[in-house]
Amino acid sequence: MKEVLVIGSGIAGLSCAIRCAENNVRVILVSPQPSERAQSVMAAGGINAVTMQCDECDSVSSHIEDTLRGGSWIAGKNAVTGLCSQAQDIIKYLEHIGTVFSIDSQGQPRRRAFGGQSHKRTYFCGSSTGKQIVSALVMEARRFEAAGLITRKLHTHFHSALIKDGMCYGVLLFDELKRTLTPFYASAVVMATGGQNALFGKTTGSILCDGYAAGRLFMQGALLKNLEFIQFHPTTLETDQKRMLITEAARGEGGRLFYEEGGRRVYFMEDKFGANGNLMTRDIVSREIYATNREVFLDVSFLGDRLIAERLQEVCDLCLKYRGIDICTQPIPVAPSVHFFMGGLAVHLNHETNIERLYAVGECASMYHGANRLGGNSLLAALYGGVVAADDLCQRTAPPHCPSFAQFIAHEERHLAAHLDSKSLFPVTYIRDMLADTMHDCMGIVRTEEGLTEGIDAVEYYQSIAEHLRYDSSVSMYANYSLTGILATAHASLSCALARNESRGAHYRDDAPQSKDGYAYATLVSYDDGAYRTWLDKEQAYES
Numbered sequence: 001m002k003e004v005l006v007i008g009s010g011i012a013g014l015s016c017a018i019r020c021a022e023n024n025v026r027v028i029l030v031s032p033q034p035s036e037r038a039q040s041v042m043a044a045g046g047i048n049a050v051t052m053q054c055d056e057c058d059s060v061s062s063h064i065e066d067t068l069r070g071g072s073w074i075a076g077k078n079a080v081t082g083l084c085s086q087a088q089d090i091i092k093y094l095e096h097i098g099t100v101f102s103i104d105s106q107g108q109p110r111r112r113a114f115g116g117q118s119h120k121r122t123y124f125c126g127s128s129t130g131k132q133i134v135s136a137l138v139m140e141a142r143r144f145e146a147a148g149l150i151t152r153k154l155h156t157h158f159h160s161a162l163i164k165d166g167m168c169y170g171v172l173l174f175d176e177l178k179r180t181l182t183p184f185y186a187s188a189v190v191m192a193t194g195g196q197n198a199l200f201g202k203t204t205g206s207i208l209c210d211g212y213a214a215g216r217l218f219m220q221g222a223l224l225k226n227l228e229f230i231q232f233h234p235t236t237l238e239t240d241q242k243r244m245l246i247t248e249a250a251r252g253e254g255g256r257l258f259y260e261e262g263g264r265r266v267y268f269m270e271d272k273f274g275a276n277g278n279l280m281t282r283d284i285v286s287r288e289i290y291a292t293n294r295e296v297f298l299d300v301s302f303l304g305d306r307l308i309a310e311r312l313q314e315v316c317d318l319c320l321k322y323r324g325i326d327i328c329t330q331p332i333p334v335a336p337s338v339h340f341f342m343g344g345l346a347v348h349l350n351h352e353t354n355i356e357r358l359y360a361v362g363e364c365a366s367m368y369h370g371a372n373r374l375g376g377n378s379l380l381a382a383l384y385g386g387v388v389a390a391d392d393l394c395q396r397t398a399p400p401h402c403p404s405f406a407q408f409i410a411h412e413e414r415h416l417a418a419h420l421d422s423k424s425l426f427p428v429t430y431i432r433d434m435l436a437d438t439m440h441d442c443m444g445i446v447r448t449e450e451g452l453t454e455g456i457d458a459v460e461y462y463q464s465i466a467e468h469l470r471y472d473s474s475v476s477m478y479a480n481y482s483l484t485g486i487l488a489t490a491h492a493s494l495s496c497a498l499a500r501n502e503s504r505g506a507h508y509r510d511d512a513p514q515s516k517d518g519y520a521y522a523t524l525v526s527y528d529d530g531a532y533r534t535w536l537d538k539e540q541a542y543e544s
């Protein structure tokens with residue numbers, strides 16, 4: 001019987017594993033933490049779909065157009081068409097497995113407006129859409145677990161892939177408890193490891209998503225795509241631990257952004273863009289907030305206690321808990337922060353990377369969002385991508401024979417052991433903190449050639465010392481060995497941003513503030529023995 005490895009158990013990994021099991025293919029689902037700890041559970045705002053219950057004038061083609069426009073026309077049209085066309089069935093499936101979407105007094109599903117959308121088409125479950133979807137998928141996965149089709153493997157990290165002559169035969173997994181590497185062979189490997197938050201330290205997302213897996217695969221020959229497109233969410237709240245997301249739903253429900261000048265409120269988004277100004281796409285709102293150079297606030301108090309309690313309870317709780325702010329009477333101080341990565345592993349329409357039998361789904365893959373993602377589209381993309389990959393790989397036969405990886409495995413084991421003995425003065429946490437500062441300074445909302453070049457120089461310096469780091473026992477062994485892959489992802493991101501000498505979507509260059517026709521393509525980046533090469537995907541090999 002065929003066996004598939006799915007690495008990462010957020011919504012994308014669960015979706016893929018369940019679909020494989022439905023096709024009677026055995027799956028090993030690998031993650032360091034249970035699904036309930038994946039970043040997916042943080043999703044609060046909702047999931048987009050045009051269904052029979054939507055406004056009469058809304059349509060799938062309008063969802064497609066909003067998505068392509070939001071992504072500044074560089075997402076693949078075929079991919080986006082598939083995504084939006086299947087959205088209604090995905091909502092039906094989620095309801096079928098027990099996801100309870102919010103309804104109004106007539107029993108009709110509530111939908112909200114998200115930035116950049118022409119109609120209200122975002123379904124939600126109170127303030128806990130991600131949690132509810134994960135719970136329903138986990139219950140479904142357990143059913144297949146009981147039938148012996150899904151095996152969940154916890155406390156385990158992806159270490160590296162077993163690749164020969166452009167084909168993936170399995171992976172080396174790192175067991176966090178035993179601190180050992182073990183090879184696992186499979187007829188296909190699906191990466192579902194999420195975004196690259198660790199590059200920036202404090203973000204709205206989970207530190208479990210660190211960009212290591214993508215970086216390590218990149219060093220092993222996988223292509224990365226569109227890494228310059230990093231979404232800054234315009235409304236986040238500063239706390240000691242992280243940037244807490246103030247969901248876009250707060251603006252979707254009518255929340256207004258303002259700053260104070262001479263004792264009066266300036267509603268700068270409405271002044272510049274009209275009545276819908278607060279709901280412009282995230283890249284635009286983030287840049288406008290940045291440009292005010294002032295403390296900006298979000299006011300929802302006028303919505304009233306009842307509506308706030310009904311639809312924005314989570315925002316209410318987190319503002320009170322972390323900052324003592326009562327949003328029913330006080331405005332919320334907000335600032336943009338890193339939130340989502342449009343870029344990731346380059347995949348074809350079937351979600352296979354340039355390495356045969358290696359797939360990528362969810363936020364670790366780059367496919368549907370172009371230069372900027374619309375709120376509510378990534379949960380949809382994670383669910384849909386998982387199904388597309390599963391349907392494709394389930395049709396394939398197992399590879400005819402598996403070559404020996406003994407030499408590679410011995411080399412990786414020696415490398416891991418040598419790491420433990422290293423005598424360098426720098427602990428890994430120090431480099432990680434330095435990297436986060438570099439990325440915030442050089443890959444922020446506004447970029448320049450000079451800043452990006454400085455960023456690359458800095459990362460190259462960190463890379464030169466990373467091989468000789470002192471083992472840092474204050475963090476896990478994984479946190480120690482993963483630094484090299486994280487640095488490769490950071491270098492690749494800076495290289496993509498430097499190569500894109502224009503502004504588009506979430507990528508804004510102060511020294512090239514306009515979009516240029518010649519750049520209306522995705523960026524690809526490859527790694528060859530320490531050399532980073534970028535080019536525009538003019539043939540659209542990875543887009544449609």
Ligand SMILES: Cc1cc2nc3c(=O)[nH]c(=O)nc-3n(C[C@H](O)[C@H](O)[C@H](O)COP(=O)(O)OP(=O)(O)OC[C@H]3O[C@@H](n4cnc5c(N)ncnc54)[C@H](O)[C@@H]3O)c2cc1C
Nearest residue numbers: 008009010011012039040043045046158194362363378379
């Ligand atoms: C605060 C917040 C709110 C959001 N709200 C919304 C919303 O309302 N609507 C929407 O559409 N999107 C939203 N998003 C985005 C959306 O939640 C994510 O894009 C989506 O959930 C990603 O799912 P995923 O399965 O790809 O990744 P994740 O859920 O991040 O799962 C990644 C998995 O990979 C595992 N993993 C990571 N590294 C390794 C490794 N080396 N080895 C093994 N396993 C590994 C992790 O442990 C985890 O299990 C939000 C994001 C944030 C941060």
